[in-house]
Amino acid sequence: MIEIPGYRVLRPLGRGGMATVYLAMQESVDREVALKVMSPTLLADPTYGERFLREARIAAKLHHPHVVGIHDVGRHGDYFYIAMEYLSGGAVLDEDGRARDVPFALRVVREISKALHYANAKNFVHRDVKPDNILLREDGSSALTDFGIARANDSATRMTRTGAVVGTPHYMSPEQARGRTLDGRSDLYSLGIVMYELLVGRVPYHAEDSLAVGIMHITQPIPQLPNEYKALQPTLDRLLAKEPEQRFQDGAAVCAAIEAIERRFENGELQDLVRARPRTPPATLAVAAVPPSFGQRAEPSFGSIDDIAVDTPRGSDYRRAQQRERKGSGAGARWIFVGAFVFLIAAGGYALWRNQDKLRALLPRTELNDQLARGEAALKAGRLVGTNGDSARELFEAARSADSDNEIARGGLRRVGEALIAQATEATASRDFATARARLADARALLAGGPAVEKAEAELKRAESQGTQIVELFDRAEAALANGKLLGADGAVALYEKVIAADASSAPAQAGLRKAGAALAAQARELVAQGKLDDAAARIEDIARAIPSDPSIPNLRADLATARTAAGAAVDAQLAKAQELLRAGRITGTGENALALYQAVLAKDTNNAKARAGLGQVVQALVVQANAALDEDNATTADRLIRQAEQLAPNSADLAAAKGRLRELREQVEIAASRPVATPEQQQKVAGLLAAAEKAAAAGKLMLPPGESAYDRYRAALAIDGNNAQALAGLQDLPQRARDQFNVAVGEQKLDRARDLVETLAQLSPGDASLSTLRARLAEAWLDEADRRVGENRAQDARRALDAARDLAPYNPRLTVLEQKLRELGAGGSGFR
Structure with missing residues (x-):
C-alpha cells in the first residue's frame, strides 16, 4: 500500500490507465474518502503532474448535489493525489x-x-x-x-x-x-x-x-x-x-x-x-438501488411490509415481538371487557332496585304497548309510511296521540324519519328521483327539517342536475352514432364514455358503446381491404382503447397482420422490379418504369426507406443523363431531364451543379452566336497563346504563376475564340496532366511539389474521384519521410513531415506511432536540427 501523509489507506477500489483509486480514512476529520493517485509513469511528461493538480483545484470549486465533491489536492513525492467524496453505491451500472x-x-x-x-x-x-x-x-x-x-x-x-x-x-x-x-x-x-x-x-x-x-x-x-x-x-x-x-x-x-x-x-x-x-426479485428491498419516485420521495417502491421485516436486521425477532404485543393487547382487552360487563350488571341491578316504584308507574297500558310493539315491527320490516294503518309512522303517531308524552313513540318517529332519509339516499344513488323526493318530504314532515334532511335534499338536487346532463349526453351520443360520427371529442365513443363515467350502470350507454365499436370495426375491415393499413391499425387501437374487451379486436389484429405480410411481399416485389428497371435504363417515361413503381410504393407507405432510396437513385440517373446531354451540347434534352429530377429532389447538390452547367452551355451558345468571326491578327494571337499554354503545361505550370500558367493562357485563347477546339481540349486535359505530374513528384520524393499538384487538381476538378486516393498516397509519403527523419535524429524535419501528413489524413493510425517516436526522440536529449 502507498503512504500519503494525513491519510490511512484501507483498500483499493479500482485501477485505470491513469490512476488508482483507494478507500482511505482522512485522519484529520476522521472521514472516509476516495483517494485518487495518479500513476507515476505519467511523470515522463514533466508538465503533466502540474496540469493534473491545477485542473483538479479548479474542479474543487464545483459545488453541486450531483457532482462528486473534492476535499483535498496535493503531491507527496512522486504521488499526485486527489481526495474525493466517497460514494459507497458504486458506479451507475x-x-x-x-x-x-x-x-x-x-x-x-x-x-x-x-x-x-x-x-x-x-x-x-x-x-x-x-x-x-x-x-x-x-x-x-x-x-x-x-x-x-x-x-x-x-x-x-x-x-x-x-x-x-x-x-x-x-x-x-x-x-x-x-x-x-x-x-x-x-x-x-x-x-x-x-x-x-x-x-x-x-x-x-x-x-x-x-x-x-x-x-x-x-x-x-x-x-x-x-x-x-x-x-x-x-x-x-x-x-x-x-x-x-x-x-x-x-x-x-x-x-x-x-x-x-x-x-x-x-x-x-x-x-x-x-x-x-x-421487476425486483421478491422479498428484496434495496433502498439505495431503488430510485426515488418522481415526486422527489425516496420511499422504496417494491416489496411488502412482511418482506421488509424479513430482510431487515433482526426482522424475525421484530415480527415475534409484534405478535407477542398483539397477543398481549388482545388478552388485556378481553379482561377489561369482562370487568366492565360485570360492573355494568352490578350497577344496573342496583339502579333497578332503588327505582322500582317509579318503574312500575311507567309500565305501558296494554293497547298502547301493542301499538308501540307493532310500530317497532313495522320499522324493522321497512314499512315506514302508508295509508293502511300498519306503517311504522301511522302506529307511532297513534301511540303518541294516545300519550303525547310517550318517549318511546317520539323516539320511534325520529327513527322513522332517519330511515326515510336513508331510503331517500339509496333512491338518489339508484337514480329513482321520484321515490327520493317522496321519502324526503315525509322525513321533513317528521323531523321538521334539520341538517340531515337538508344534506340529503342537496344530494338529490345535484343528482337530478347530473341526471339531466347525462340524458343530454346520451342523446348527443345517439345522434352522433346515427350520423356516423364515431371519434373525436363530440364523437359517439367519447360521449358514451362520459355517460358511463357518470353512471357506470347505464346499460343503454354500454350498448351504444358496443355499437360504436362495431362500426369502428367495420371501418377497420374496409381500410384493410383498401390497403390503408396504417389507418386500419389506428382504428383498431381506437376500439381497444374504448372497448378493451371487444371480441372483434383479436380477429382484426390478425387480419391486419396478414394484410401487412401480403402488402410487404407485394412491396418487396415492386421494389425488386423497380431496381431491375433502373439497371435496365427504364427510368421514366411511358410504360413500366422505375420511377412509377417507386412512387406507387410511396403512395401506400410514405416512409418506405427503400422506395425513398430508389427515388434518390432515379434522381441520380436523371442527373447523369442530363450531364451526358450537356457533354454533347444538347441543351434541350438536358433541360427536360433536369426538370424531371427537380420535381423529385429540388435540393439535390448534383442537380444544382447540372443546372449550373446548363446555364453555362446556354450562355456559351448565346456568346458564340453573338461573337464576330476572329480576324487574321486574332487568329495569330490565339495560335501564340495555345503554343505558350502547351509549353507551360509541359513545364508543370498548370495554374501558377497567374497569367503565365497553362490554365490562364487557354482561357485567354477562348476569350478571343470561344469555340477553339484546341483550347477546350487543353483545359479538359489539365486534370490528367496534374495527376501525371503528381505521380512523378511522389516518385522523385518532391513532396511539396506533389502537395501543390493535389491542390491544383482540387481547383481544376473539385469533384474528382481520385483526390482522396492522391491525398492518402501523399500522406503515406510524408509519414515515410517523417519516419526517416526520426531515424536520422532530425526532429524538426520529422515534425514538419508529420504535420503535413496530419493535414492530409488526420485519422491515419501511423500518426500515433510516429508521435510516440518523436516524443521519445525529444526525451532522449537529441539535438533539434
Whole structure:
C-alpha cells in the first residue's frame, strides 16, 4: 500500500490507465474518502503532474448535489493525489452491465444533466461522461466524478495517453472524435449514450478498434431504442444529434424534457414504459438501488411490509415481538371487557332496585304497548309510511296521540324519519328521483327539517342536475352514432364514455358503446381491404382503447397482420422490379418504369426507406443523363431531364451543379452566336497563346504563376475564340496532366511539389474521384519521410513531415506511432536540427 501523509489507506477500489483509486480514512476529520493517485509513469511528461493538480483545484470549486465533491489536492513525492467524496453505491451500472429500469435511468439522466448545466455555466466541459464516472450515494442519488481530470488530460496536440483523443471512444461526441473544439453540448451527447446504455444494457456502437468506434459516432445513424421505449426516442434523438446545433443546447433543457416524461409516467401514461420496467426479485428491498419516485420521495417502491421485516436486521425477532404485543393487547382487552360487563350488571341491578316504584308507574297500558310493539315491527320490516294503518309512522303517531308524552313513540318517529332519509339516499344513488323526493318530504314532515334532511335534499338536487346532463349526453351520443360520427371529442365513443363515467350502470350507454365499436370495426375491415393499413391499425387501437374487451379486436389484429405480410411481399416485389428497371435504363417515361413503381410504393407507405432510396437513385440517373446531354451540347434534352429530377429532389447538390452547367452551355451558345468571326491578327494571337499554354503545361505550370500558367493562357485563347477546339481540349486535359505530374513528384520524393499538384487538381476538378486516393498516397509519403527523419535524429524535419501528413489524413493510425517516436526522440536529449 502507498503512504500519503494525513491519510490511512484501507483498500483499493479500482485501477485505470491513469490512476488508482483507494478507500482511505482522512485522519484529520476522521472521514472516509476516495483517494485518487495518479500513476507515476505519467511523470515522463514533466508538465503533466502540474496540469493534473491545477485542473483538479479548479474542479474543487464545483459545488453541486450531483457532482462528486473534492476535499483535498496535493503531491507527496512522486504521488499526485486527489481526495474525493466517497460514494459507497458504486458506479451507475453493475459490472455485469445489465439494463436498469426506466425510472432509475430517467432520474440519473435528469440529475447528471443538472450537474452538467451547472458546470457548463462555469465554462467547464467534462469531456469524459460515461457510466464509470457516474456514482451512486447510499440514498440512490447519482453524482458525476472526474471533473477537471479529463480537462487535465488535454494538450496542445489534442492527444494524451499514447495518442488517444481525450475521452472514451464509446461515449465521445462526433466533434470530439474529429478533434474539434468542444463545449457543453458534447457532454450532452455523451450523456445520451449513457441513457441508451442504461436502458438497453450496452453501448450503441461497437467496432474492433477505437478509431472505428469514433468514425461510427460520426457516420452511423442515431441508434433506435427497443419498441417498448419508443416514447423516449425523441429525447434520445435530440441528445445524440450529430451536429451540436441540433441537440439540446444546455443541461437545463435536458432536465425539462426528462421531467415532462416523468410527469406523464406519474399520470398513468406511457403504459409501454410501465410494462418495460424490470421487476425486483421478491422479498428484496434495496433502498439505495431503488430510485426515488418522481415526486422527489425516496420511499422504496417494491416489496411488502412482511418482506421488509424479513430482510431487515433482526426482522424475525421484530415480527415475534409484534405478535407477542398483539397477543398481549388482545388478552388485556378481553379482561377489561369482562370487568366492565360485570360492573355494568352490578350497577344496573342496583339502579333497578332503588327505582322500582317509579318503574312500575311507567309500565305501558296494554293497547298502547301493542301499538308501540307493532310500530317497532313495522320499522324493522321497512314499512315506514302508508295509508293502511300498519306503517311504522301511522302506529307511532297513534301511540303518541294516545300519550303525547310517550318517549318511546317520539323516539320511534325520529327513527322513522332517519330511515326515510336513508331510503331517500339509496333512491338518489339508484337514480329513482321520484321515490327520493317522496321519502324526503315525509322525513321533513317528521323531523321538521334539520341538517340531515337538508344534506340529503342537496344530494338529490345535484343528482337530478347530473341526471339531466347525462340524458343530454346520451342523446348527443345517439345522434352522433346515427350520423356516423364515431371519434373525436363530440364523437359517439367519447360521449358514451362520459355517460358511463357518470353512471357506470347505464346499460343503454354500454350498448351504444358496443355499437360504436362495431362500426369502428367495420371501418377497420374496409381500410384493410383498401390497403390503408396504417389507418386500419389506428382504428383498431381506437376500439381497444374504448372497448378493451371487444371480441372483434383479436380477429382484426390478425387480419391486419396478414394484410401487412401480403402488402410487404407485394412491396418487396415492386421494389425488386423497380431496381431491375433502373439497371435496365427504364427510368421514366411511358410504360413500366422505375420511377412509377417507386412512387406507387410511396403512395401506400410514405416512409418506405427503400422506395425513398430508389427515388434518390432515379434522381441520380436523371442527373447523369442530363450531364451526358450537356457533354454533347444538347441543351434541350438536358433541360427536360433536369426538370424531371427537380420535381423529385429540388435540393439535390448534383442537380444544382447540372443546372449550373446548363446555364453555362446556354450562355456559351448565346456568346458564340453573338461573337464576330476572329480576324487574321486574332487568329495569330490565339495560335501564340495555345503554343505558350502547351509549353507551360509541359513545364508543370498548370495554374501558377497567374497569367503565365497553362490554365490562364487557354482561357485567354477562348476569350478571343470561344469555340477553339484546341483550347477546350487543353483545359479538359489539365486534370490528367496534374495527376501525371503528381505521380512523378511522389516518385522523385518532391513532396511539396506533389502537395501543390493535389491542390491544383482540387481547383481544376473539385469533384474528382481520385483526390482522396492522391491525398492518402501523399500522406503515406510524408509519414515515410517523417519516419526517416526520426531515424536520422532530425526532429524538426520529422515534425514538419508529420504535420503535413496530419493535414492530409488526420485519422491515419501511423500518426500515433510516429508521435510516440518523436516524443521519445525529444526525451532522449537529441539535438533539434
